[in-house]
Amino acid sequence: MATEATSKRNLKPLWIVLAFAALITIVLLPNSGGDLPVVGQRALAILAFAVILWVTEAVAYPVSSAMILAAIAVLLGLAPSMEDPSVQMGTKEALKLALGGFSSSSVALVGAALFLAAAMQITNLHKRIALWVLSLVGTKTKALVVGAILVAIVLAFVVPSATARAGAVVPILLGVVAAFGLSKESRLAALLVITATQAVSIWNVGIKTAAAQNLVALGFINSEFGVDISWGKWFMYAAPFSVIMSFVLFFVMIKLIKPETDNIAGGKEIIRKQLQDLGPLKHKEITLIITSVLLLFFWSTEGKLHPFDTTTITILAIAFLLTPKLGVFNWKEASSRIDWGTLIVFAVGISLGTTLLGTKGAAWLSNTIFGSLGLETMPIIATIALVTVFNIVIHLGFASATSLASALIPVFIALAISLPMPLENQIGFVLIQQFVICFGFLLPVSAPQNMLAYGTGAFTTKDFLKSGIPLTIVGYILILLLSATYWKWIGLL
Numbered sequence: 001m002a003t004e005a006t007s008k009r010n011l012k013p014l015w016i017v018l019a020f021a022a023l024i025t026i027v028l029l030p031n032s033g034g035d036l037p038v039v040g041q042r043a044l045a046i047l048a049f050a051v052i053l054w055v056t057e058a059v060a061y062p063v064s065s066a067m068i069l070a071a072i073a074v075l076l077g078l079a080p081s082m083e084d085p086s087v088q089m090g091t092k093e094a095l096k097l098a099l100g101g102f103s104s105s106s107v108a109l110v111g112a113a114l115f116l117a118a119a120m121q122i123t124n125l126h127k128r129i130a131l132w133v134l135s136l137v138g139t140k141t142k143a144l145v146v147g148a149i150l151v152a153i154v155l156a157f158v159v160p161s162a163t164a165r166a167g168a169v170v171p172i173l174l175g176v177v178a179a180f181g182l183s184k185e186s187r188l189a190a191l192l193v194i195t196a197t198q199a200v201s202i203w204n205v206g207i208k209t210a211a212a213q214n215l216v217a218l219g220f221i222n223s224e225f226g227v228d229i230s231w232g233k234w235f236m237y238a239a240p241f242s243v244i245m246s247f248v249l250f251f252v253m254i255k256l257i258k259p260e261t262d263n264i265a266g267g268k269e270i271i272r273k274q275l276q277d278l279g280p281l282k283h284k285e286i287t288l289i290i291t292s293v294l295l296l297f298f299w300s301t302e303g304k305l306h307p308f309d310t311t312t313i314t315i316l317a318i319a320f321l322l323t324p325k326l327g328v329f330n331w332k333e334a335s336s337r338i339d340w341g342t343l344i345v346f347a348v349g350i351s352l353g354t355t356l357l358g359t360k361g362a363a364w365l366s367n368t369i370f371g372s373l374g375l376e377t378m379p380i381i382a383t384i385a386l387v388t389v390f391n392i393v394i395h396l397g398f399a400s401a402t403s404l405a406s407a408l409i410p411v412f413i414a415l416a417i418s419l420p421m422p423l424e425n426q427i428g429f430v431l432i433q434q435f436v437i438c439f440g441f442l443l444p445v446s447a448p449q450n451m452l453a454y455g456t457g458a459f460t461t462k463d464f465l466k467s468g469i470p471l472t473i474v475g476y477i478l479i480l481l482l483s484a485t486y487w488k489w490i491g492l493l
Helices: 002-028 038-056 061-077 091-103 105-123 125-137 141-158 162-179 187-206 212-225 231-256 267-278 283-300 310-322 331-335 340-358 361-373 380-395 401-418 423-437 448-454 461-484
Strands: none
Touching: 002 038, 038 061, 038 340, 038 361, 038 401, 061 091, 061 340, 091 105, 091 340, 105 125, 105 162, 105 212, 105 283, 105 310, 105 331, 105 340, 125 141, 125 162, 125 267, 125 283, 141 162, 141 187, 141 231, 141 283, 162 187, 162 267, 162 448, 187 231, 187 448, 187 461, 212 340, 212 401, 212 423, 231 283, 231 423, 231 461, 283 310, 340 361, 340 401, 361 380, 361 401, 380 401, 380 423, 380 461, 401 423, 423 461, 448 461
């Protein structure tokens, strides 16, 4: 493992050189000014540069974000304007594009979600919820598998961070395994930890606020189509997929990984002891529970019982939680637990995607990748089938679903606009591809929560792949089935 990490570090300078080489090469390619303006060509050069840095992790994501910002400001600023090719766009105008993502309401929602996740960690409420769910399911191995899935489901509603959810439940499951006298390398540990991690990915699809990449997609949809998708609508569209996949996950896991025992004697006592160690519910936990329940209520009734959007409601909740005497944490406690780099990466990803859409770079790339397939003459199910395969394969190279959404959603939007279907169906097509971006079932490197779990040493890449292949195949088939039935019936397609 150490040799592999050292080898990866040694290759980083090479990847940085390759990223700059790709950037310069694409910028210098001749451009006749037809379907692809010079600014669009340069936006695509920056995308190639970004993708190489994102896939190889040659530099930290926040560092790559700073490089992307600089590239947009300089390269587009010195390019001919789309409106008047005889003059340059100017760095001032290009900088507006580069910083445009920071003004997105989606970025504000991600920031608020990070604060909410921090509140859960500070109060330990997410751990209490996980232990409480596990205490209800029993000590048989199958029951613990059900418990691991249920914990992921419950936490997805109240912890808007996939990594934080995995970070809450994985140590608890390993504690149960260790207390029974089995090592973290045991089959039981692999079974429970992989189950919990895959369940986190499954429910990234089902709930709008469960994953940052969902908000990236919604930011682009709002910018391009002028449409907001409420929490309740997203849940109506996506929750059936996640519910069905949760059942599939249970059967896949109990068939593929055979644990050393069918029953953990004393397992319930172990969990009860951990709950007792947390002590009785504290005032701050009660405050956070009430706030979380109210948030869920306002999220799910957005546009029906009140005029407030998801972002505004969440910011109001965070403002309350930060209020002295009334809230659950102060600024110092919260800010020390928040990865501010995540916000920067998120905002820059939106800026890059918006730039690709605005400069016609995304439309040109979509036409180049999919144009020769004749998708506009195909039934929509066939189009979804082909594009979904492309989406799954591309995901193999990305460690961040947020970066993947930043790169692909603008292309899918451009493709959707080119297809002969109504606006609501174009939005539906893009949403379905966003659901696929959330998959991350195949490899430990496919998602941050996978890497967190893999870092415990509880399972091998082969173990993860063994569960990931059937989950991906069933997920793909389910996407097509829902596209042909349920999503058609409710008007998404």
